[in-house]
Structure formats: structure tokens, C-alpha cells
Amino acid sequence: MKSLYNYAFFDEGSKREIRRASLKAIAIPGYQVPFASREMPIARGWGTGGLQVTLSLIGKSDVLKVIDQGADESVNAVNIKKLVGKTTGVETTEETERATLIQSRHRIPETPLREDQVLVLQVPIPEPLRFVEPSEETTKRLHAEADYSGAYLLLFEQIMRYGRVSTGADHPVEVRDRYVMAPSPIPRFDNPKMDHSSALILLGAGREKKIYAVPPYTRVVSLDFEDHPFEIEDVTGRVCRQCGAVDVYFDELVDEETGETFFQCNDTSYCLARMNAEADR
Amino acid sequence: MNKIVLQVKELGKRFGEGCPRCSGGDPTALERNYCPACGTVYALSDVSLDLFESEVLGIVGESGSGKSTVLNCLYFDLEPSGGEAFIAQYKNGNESIFSGSGQTRRYIRNHVFGKVYQNPVLGLKMKFSSLANIAEKMIAAGNRNVGAMENRARELLTHVSIPHHRMKEAPANFSGGMQQRVQIAKALSNNPPILLLDEVTTGLDLSVQARVLDLVKQIQRELSISMLLVSHDLGVVRMLADRTIVMLNGRVVERGLTDQILEDPQHPYTQELVYSLL
Ligand SMILES: Nc1ncnc2c1ncn2[C@@H]1O[C@H](COP(=O)(O)OP(=O)(O)OP(=O)(O)O)[C@@H](O)[C@H]1O
Ligand SMILES: [Mg+2]
Ligand SMILES: [Zn+2]
Numbered sequence: 001m002k003s004l005y006n007y008a009f010f011d012e013g014s015k016r017e018i019r020r021a022s023l024k025a026i027a028i029p030g031y032q033v034p035f036a037s038r039e040m041p042i043a044r045g046w047g048t049g050g051l052q053v054t055l056s057l058i059g060k061s062d063v064l065k066v067i068d069q070g071a072d073e074s075v076n077a078v079n080i081k082k083l084v085g086k087t088t089g090v091e092t093t094e095e096t097e098r099a100t101l102i103q104s105r106h107r108i109p110e111t112p113l114r115e116d117q118v119l120v121l122q123v124p125i126p127e128p129l130r131f132v133e134p135s136e137e138t139t140k141r142l143h144a145e146a147d148y149s150g151a152y153l154l155l156f157e158q159i160m161r162y163g164r165v166s167t168g169a170d171h172p173v174e175v176r177d178r179y180v181m182a183p184s185p186i187p188r189f190d191n192p193k194m195d196h197s198s199a200l201i202l203l204g205a206g207r208e209k210k211i212y213a214v215p216p217y218t219r220v221v222s223l224d225f226e227d228h229p230f231e232i233e234d235v236t237g238r239v240c241r242q243c244g245a246v247d248v249y250f251d252e253l254v255d256e257e258t259g260e261t262f263f264q265c266n267d268t269s270y271c272l273a274r275m276n277a278e279a280d281r
Numbered sequence: 282m283n284k285i286v287l288q289v290k291e292l293g294k295r296f297g298e299g300c301p302r303c304s305g306g307d308p309t310a311l312e313r314n315y316c317p318a319c320g321t322v323y324a325l326s327d328v329s330l331d332l333f334e335s336e337v338l339g340i341v342g343e344s345g346s347g348k349s350t351v352l353n354c355l356y357f358d359l360e361p362s363g364g365e366a367f368i369a370q371y372k373n374g375n376e377s378i379f380s381g382s383g384q385t386r387r388y389i390r391n392h393v394f395g396k397v398y399q400n401p402v403l404g405l406k407m408k409f410s411s412l413a414n415i416a417e418k419m420i421a422a423g424n425r426n427v428g429a430m431e432n433r434a435r436e437l438l439t440h441v442s443i444p445h446h447r448m449k450e451a452p453a454n455f456s457g458g459m460q461q462r463v464q465i466a467k468a469l470s471n472n473p474p475i476l477l478l479d480e481v482t483t484g485l486d487l488s489v490q491a492r493v494l495d496l497v498k499q500i501q502r503e504l505s506i507s508m509l510l511v512s513h514d515l516g517v518v519r520m521l522a523d524r525t526i527v528m529l530n531g532r533v534v535e536r537g538l539t540d541q542i543l544e545d546p547q548h549p550y551t552q553e554l555v556y557s558l559l
């Protein structure tokens with residue numbers, strides 16, 4: 001098939017530059033590497049950062065999975081898959097196990113990732129200190145000096161206001177005892193999956209023009225206080241109504257007929273795989 | 282005599298590059314603190330001072346004389362163009378604090394100094410709770426215990442008379458006097474040996490001024506902290522400072538015991554200042 005575009009949309013020079021930034025990011029875990037974010041046929045803020053990383057990495061033999069907040073079928077995920085599929089011809093999948101490259105927004109899959117997989121996360125705000133310090137020049141200096149008081153101050157303020165840490169998502173992490181990093185708006189539930197992950201994790205921010213990374217088997221620690229240890233969302237007692245899973249991240253839904261609330265796996269492909277396995281038995 | 286806790290030697294701060302006419306250090310090349318040839322501002326020239334243990338040293342001078350610049354350089358908010366400063370806590374006072382790395386500076390800033398800014402917007406995070414504002418300095422000093430920091434912050438805010446039910450409020454909602462008191466509490470959070478106070482009472486109503494001054498006096502008595510007290514108001518300095526230096530155009534023009542300066546001012550500028558107070 002003859003394509004109107006370059007393979008993977010970008011010219012080779014652009015892809016090489018993004019790969020170079022990614023390599024640097026891997027070499028300095030958690031450090032935000034600036035890169036020349038390209039114009040994309042989708043609006044910035046819709047995952048262009050992650051998409052550029054994906055396009056720079058994808059090879060003919062890759063199998064791509066795209067998830068948006070746990071769902072493979074969302075319009076956004078489908079559009080990204082279409083764009084990558086059209087410009088590369090690579091196979092796409094919804095099964096986490098089959099994918100070699102996984103681009104995701106706001107979740108890390110429930111199925112543990114492997115060494116031969118790469119996870120690309122889409123990032124809206126890469127700077128974990130942005131809410132305390134608006135100036136990029138200053139936050140750069142703070143990272144250089146490993147001055148992360150501001151990140152702790154944000155957590156402290158939440159505890160003063162709400163009695164506990166209330167980061168719904170994007171709870172800051174310290175990577176390999178050095179850089180503090182925004183893990184992207186994944187729930188706290190997913191933070192521990194980054195710690196010593198077998199798969200390489202790359203994070204791309206299109207609007208802010210930054211790439212950063214957690215290399216495989218790297219120590220990732222969620223920031224906390226001695227007397228307020230980091231905690232994931234409490235899921236005890238919750239069971240997926242469809243597949244019976246426990247200890248996963250759930251969506252809380254309301255049964256329109258009975259008005260009762262119930263829980264369902266947020267990771268739809270994980271849920272589906274479990275139901276299929278059940279049916280096969 | 283008490284021992285010296287801070288020694289500043291020939292501190293200089295220049296805004297601008299300087300030119301052949303002004304960079305020789307000849308004061309007559311300048312119009313006040315400004316070089317008419319190249320536009321460089323000499324905010325500080327050769328400012329030296331000693332601060333003794335549990336002493337209040339007043340710094341007075343008209344607007345633009347360089348008072349804030351002295352404190353900003355010491356607190357590392359501004360990089361000085363020249364000069365040195367020594368404290369016992371850094372290399373036994375053998376090396377200038379300005380030669381320290383970023384990390385050293387941060388340590389000194391958080392453990393040795395507490396500062397009250399002339400403009401509270403610079404000293405406080407206006408939208409964060411007052412408790413968090415106090416905790417910020419403790420967090421910066423490495424404290425990671427919420428309970429301990431909250432207790433200490435409450436204790437300090439009580440000390441500066443912020444009512445209990447307003448401690449979770451943001452300073453943005455507070456009056457100027459309250460904001461200054463929150464700044465004072467913050468400055469004290471790590472028990473620093475030295476306080477840098479920049480116009481703590483300026484812009485406040487007279488009755489509020491008196492309360493803040495009483496607080497400063499009380500803190501000085503109870504904690505015997507050394508203070509550099511900057512004010513353009515000789516009245517404030519008279520009330521609090523044991524010794525005083527007078528600045529004009531970025532230079533120290535007079536120094537001595539506060540009472541002496543008030544009774545027998547030597548420099549014409551000081552004379553003018555003193556007579557205007559009478
Ligand atoms: N960023 C800057 N660029 C240029 N000049 C500056 C800058 N900051 C301060 N100055 C100048 O340095 C001089 C000293 O300023 P400083 O703020 O120290 O004075 P001050 O004695 O604290 O005055 P005030 O009583 O008004 O607070 C002034 O002439 C001021 O205009
Ligand atoms: Mg000033
Ligand atoms: Zn000049």
C-alpha cells in the first residue's frame with residue numbers, strides 16, 4: 001500500500017530527534033528533557049506528547065495498544081490507533097499481553113507489564129512543582145538543586161485542608177532517589193506499578209515539550225510524610241460486577257434500574273480477558 | 282563584649298555593567314547611586330557591618346538607600362556583585378557564605394536566617410493556609426512529620442496572636458498587620474539565630490504598628506535572637522535597636538550606639554533625619 005505520509009507520519013529527522021530526547025530521558029531517570037514538539041493532526045492536549053513518542057519508536061513488527069482512562073474503545077484512543085495504523089500499517093490490539101507498545105492516558109494496565117513491552121504515558125503537566133512555582137526558570141533550578149520542598153508543601157496543604165492527602169491523580173514520585181516527577185494523571189493506585197516496572201515507561205508532554213522516563217527496574221517512591229504514609233485508593237470490599245476481579249482500580253457506576261451503585265474494572269480489556277477466560281473454561 | 286554572629290565585609294551590589302567612568306569606585310562619578318553615563322545603579326557600595334549575639338542592629342536610611350538590598354543579598358535572594366559575609370555556622374566563619382553552593386545556601390537560609398519581607402507577597406504564599414506557610418520553612422529544612430510541623434506552626438501562630446480558628450486561612454484574607462505577624466512566625470519556625478526584618482511595620486496603622494513592635498521586642502527578649510532591623514523610620518529603630526547604621530546612596534554614612542546617633546548625629550544626612558524626628 002502506498003501511503004501519503006512518511007512511515008509513522010514524521011520525517012526520519014524528526015523521529016531521530018524524539019528518540020534522542022527519549023534516550024537522554026532514560027539515561028537520567030525522572031528528568032524532564034525538552035524536545036521540539038511537532039505539529040500534529042490532532043490538537044495539543046489530546047495526547048500529542050505521547051503520540052510523538054509512540055511514532056518515533058514504532059517499528060513494523062510492533063503491536064500497538066492505545067488506552068484512554070482504561071478504555072480501548074474511547075474516541076480518542078480509537079483515533080490515535082487509526083492515525084498510527086494508517087501511517088505505519090502496524091497491527092493494533094486491545095489485549096495487553098499481545099501489545100509491544102502501549103500508549104495510555106491516565107492508567108497503567110492491570111496486567112503486569114513485561115520487559116519486552118514499552119508503556120508510553122500522555123502527560124498534560126509534566127512539572128510537579130508547577131502549582132507552587134509558576135516560573136520555568138525557577139523550577140529548573142529547583143530540580144538542579146533537588147529542592148522539592150514545594151512538592152511536599154502541596155501535600156502538607158492538602159492535609160491541612162482535607163485532613164489527608166487528596167491527590168486524586170498525578171501524585172508526585174521520586175525516581176531513583178533523585179528527580180521528583182509527575183507520573184501523569186494516573187490514580188495513586190497505579191503509582192506502585194511504576195516501582196521496579198519490568199517495562200520501560202516513557203512519558204511525553206506535547207504542549208509543554210518535555211519527555212521523561214522511568215527505565216526498567218528503577219526505584220520509584222511516592223512522596224509522603226512519616227506520619228502520613230502514601231496510600232493507594234482503598235478498594236477493599238469492592239468486586240467487579242462483570243468479571244469478579246478484586247484489587248483492581250474500579251469505576252463506580254449506578255444501575256439505572258435499581259439505582260444501586262456497583263463497581264466495574266476501569267481497565268476494560270483486563271475485564272474482558274477475564275470474562276473470556278471464564279467462558280472458555 | 283558578646284561574640285559576633287554575622288560579619289559583612291565590603292558588600293557591593295550593582296545593577297548594570299558599569300563603565301570606565303563609574304567602575305573605579307569613585308563616588309563622585311555617581312549621581313547619588315546612579316551612573317549618568319551608563320545607567321548602572323550602585324545599590325550597595327562597600328557596606329560592612331558586624332552583628333553581635335542577641336543584638337538588634339538598626340539600618341536606617343531614605344528610600345532607595347539600599348537597606349532592602351543588604352538583606353536580600355544576605356538571604357540569597359540577590360547575588361551580590363562583591364564583598365563577603367561570614368557566620369559561625371558556615372566553615373567556622375572562615376569562608377564567605379557567598380562562596381557556598383546552592384545546597385549550602387539553602388541550608389543557611391533555612392537554618393541560620395529567618396526573614397520578614399518588606400512586601401508580604403514575597404515572604405508568603407498568599408493562597409496557602411497560614412499553617413502551610415509556616416511549615417514551608419520547616420519542610421525546606423528537611424522536616425517530614427506533619428503532626429510535629431502543625432504543632433510547631435500552631436504554637437508560633439498563637440505566639441504572634443493569630444486566632445486559632447483562622448490558622449487554616451490563607452494570608453490573602455488577612456490584614457497587613459496579620460500578614461506581617463504570619464511572616465514573623467514563619468521566620469522563627471526553625472529557631473534561627475539571626476532574623477532579618479525589612480520594614481516590619483511600614484504601611485501599618487499606628488496601633489497595629491505598636492503591636493508588631495511589641496511582638497518583635499518580646500521575641501528578642503525571650504529568644505535572644507540577633508536581628509538586623511531595617512526601617513526608614515528612625516522612631517522604630519530608636520525603640521528597638523541597640524546600635525544603628527545609617528545608609529545613604531548605598532553607603533554607610535554613620536554608625537554607632539542608637540542613642541548616641543540620636544543625640545549627636547555627625548553626618549549632615551543623619552542630622553536632617555534626626556531633626557525631622559523631633
Ligand atoms: N532590580 C533592580 N534593578 C535596578 N535597580 C534596582 C533593582 N532593585 C533595586 N534597585 C535600586 O537599588 C537601590 C536600593 O534599593 P533598595 O530596595 O535596597 O532600597 P531601600 O533602602 O530598601 O528603599 P525603601 O525604603 O524604598 O524600601 C535603589 O536605587 C533601587 O532603585
Ligand atoms: Mg526597602
Ligand atoms: Zn557608568
